[in-house]
Amino acid sequence: MASVRVAVRVRPLNKREKKSKVIVRMKDNTTSLVQAKVPVQGDGAKTFAYDFSYDSTDRKSPDFVSQKKIFQDLGVDVLHAAFQGFNACVFAYGQTSSGKSYTMMGEAADKGLIPRICEGLFCEISARNEGDSMSFHTEVSYLEIYNEHVLDLLNKRPSSAPKGGLRVREHPVDGPYVENLSRHVVQGYGDVGELMATGNANRTTASTGMNDASSRSHAIFTIHFTQARFDSELPCEMLSKIHLVDLAGSERADATRATGTRLKEGANINKSLVTLGSVISALADMSDKQATKKQTFIPYRDSVLTWLLKDSLGGNSKTIMIATISPADVNYGETLSTLRYASRAKSIVNSPTVNEDASVKVIRELQEEIARLRGLLDQASQEVPLTSSSTLVVEERLQQSETKVLELTKEWTNKWWETENILKEEILALRKEGSGVVLDSQLPHLIGIDKDLLSTGVIIYHLKEGRTLVGSDEASDPQDIALLGPGQRGEHCVFENRSGAVSLIPHGGDAPCLVNGVEVTRPCQLNQGAVIQLGQATIFRFNHPTEAAQLRQERQNGQPSSLSLSMTDLSKSNQNLAKWMLLHPR
Numbered sequence: 001m002a003s004v005r006v007a008v009r010v011r012p013l014n015k016r017e018k019k020s021k022v023i024v025r026m027k028d029n030t031t032s033l034v035q036a037k038v039p040v041q042g043d044g045a046k047t048f049a050y051d052f053s054y055d056s057t058d059r060k061s062p063d064f065v066s067q068k069k070i071f072q073d074l075g076v077d078v079l080h081a082a083f084q085g086f087n088a089c090v091f092a093y094g095q096t097s098s099g100k101s102y103t104m105m106g107e108a109a110d111k112g113l114i115p116r117i118c119e120g121l122f123c124e125i126s127a128r129n130e131g132d133s134m135s136f137h138t139e140v141s142y143l144e145i146y147n148e149h150v151l152d153l154l155n156k157r158p159s160s161a162p163k164g165g166l167r168v169r170e171h172p173v174d175g176p177y178v179e180n181l182s183r184h185v186v187q188g189y190g191d192v193g194e195l196m197a198t199g200n201a202n203r204t205t206a207s208t209g210m211n212d213a214s215s216r217s218h219a220i221f222t223i224h225f226t227q228a229r230f231d232s233e234l235p236c237e238m239l240s241k242i243h244l245v246d247l248a249g250s251e252r253a254d255a256t257r258a259t260g261t262r263l264k265e266g267a268n269i270n271k272s273l274v275t276l277g278s279v280i281s282a283l284a285d286m287s288d289k290q291a292t293k294k295q296t297f298i299p300y301r302d303s304v305l306t307w308l309l310k311d312s313l314g315g316n317s318k319t320i321m322i323a324t325i326s327p328a329d330v331n332y333g334e335t336l337s338t339l340r341y342a343s344r345a346k347s348i349v350n351s352p353t354v355n356e357d358a359s360v361k362v363i364r365e366l367q368e369e370i371a372r373l374r375g376l377l378d379q380a381s382q383e384v385p386l387t388s389s390s391t392l393v394v395e396e397r398l399q400q401s402e403t404k405v406l407e408l409t410k411e412w413t414n415k416w417w418e419t420e421n422i423l424k425e426e427i428l429a430l431r432k433e434g435s436g437v438v439l440d441s442q443l444p445h446l447i448g449i450d451k452d453l454l455s456t457g458v459i460i461y462h463l464k465e466g467r468t469l470v471g472s473d474e475a476s477d478p479q480d481i482a483l484l485g486p487g488q489r490g491e492h493c494v495f496e497n498r499s500g501a502v503s504l505i506p507h508g509g510d511a512p513c514l515v516n517g518v519e520v521t522r523p524c525q526l527n528q529g530a531v532i533q534l535g536q537a538t539i540f541r542f543n544h545p546t547e548a549a550q551l552r553q554e555r556q557n558g559q560p561s562s563l564s565l566s567m568t569d570l571s572k573s574n575q576n577l578a579k580w581m582l583l584h585p586r
């Protein structure tokens, strides 16, 4: 069991609040709000105690709390939890313009928690890589909930964004998840930095009466972190999910002077936040009622936000809430409401557990069974003899369990190392898209389409800068791509990559080369999507990632596409190919 930990952070006065009085005071872990206008006895301060109270109002003050200090207090704990195999969540809650995005994402010159956690994660991974035999695998996803619709911030292709947003579903064991949300494998902070920049640029922001760049959506950045190793011959695999959440501002329409679209956004933002409030309240009630064992209904499904954060609130996660507030007297009401909200959240009790891979769990259970059966046999030989038929049954079960453990361990090891080896080629990136896996490469490449029906797997040949020789074992010089098959010659052709422009140079004679079904006898520049046939049985598809990205951009901008191979061309090319095959039977 672990209570949600709560921190409150107050930011400096901003230019809109220049004439305002500072009404927030912090001492140790307490935050006090002074009622400036109606002083009752004393200063009428309302005081709340939290796990941390961070005063970031004045950089020059000795009490000033920096982004770094917040990472050291909260971010380091998130990393500890992740390396121990727990899920973790940090969410920032507060009024518009109170500093949620600043605390979570920060600025280039003064990074916030999300980039610092990612940096810390890779720092720790490289330190551990040097020491023990642990392997690590990290993927990230980034989504926003805008007007109750889930949008993928890392995959904005119009074709893949369904109307009404992505669907949220619930797995019986793993809990709620977003269907078809893209996940990206990352190997270092550089990769994450790029993805974060893309996602942040895609996020819905707008200028409101209170913030020039106000986040109009709730954003969830998730790190899926897996660690694996052999622990005294036993595989050990732990998975943890780290949700880092920047909520949209809780706001009053009059304060933000919202109308039209901004007002509708505000209503939807409030719907999620009101539900978040109800969930927090219900969970707090539940922990109060723990002694009376009364069941409380938790309205997780009333908003997309609370549904997706179900595990983080009252479930399997170590969770931290950061409540951000303005120091100004003009925001007294909003600040008091945030402080009360945060106070309520302190009573939520979660039940984090170490997340073990399912097949590893089976292996561990079988190992325990093996130890028990061995014990039985040992005992039988010394103290309580078993009948010969019972001994046979135990021995048979022992053998079955041992075989199963060997099989499962081999399977698990292969699966893990295969992924690792592919990813070591830094130019390749694997990402999950729906139920499929997309293999992305930054270099121009050929994808082999094998005509052999028994062939499985996908072959990718990178076409690096310079010449790539294609032929067979019969060539006098070794070939970069050696092919087998009818019509294949020792030195068949060359692919030449000159600063990204790739050409096919046929050797001619009886070494046929076809591009989009048309035989080429002279050097021919290749375009994205070209279908290439070498000899009679080898077919490749040519991909040029940079060109493809450029064409995608043109298409999105509504520019006439310079894509040379349209769908009609493609079917024409298939017809040509079929004709050629008829004329050149094997």
Ligand SMILES: Nc1ncnc2c1ncn2[C@@H]1O[C@H](COP(=O)(O)OP(=O)(O)OP(=O)(O)O)[C@@H](O)[C@H]1O
Binding pocket: 010, 011, 012, 014, 056, 094, 095, 096, 097, 098, 099, 100, 101, 102, 103, 211, 213, 214, 215, 216, 247, 248, 249, 250, 324
């Ligand atoms: N601790 C801080 N130190 C310095 N500047 C800050 C701090 N917190 C916030 N700011 C500044 O205040 C402004 C508003 O902050 P931010 O955009 O993070 O607010 P927000 O709560 O995310 O707002 P919204 O809900 O509208 O998106 C920004 O210009 C930001 O740089």
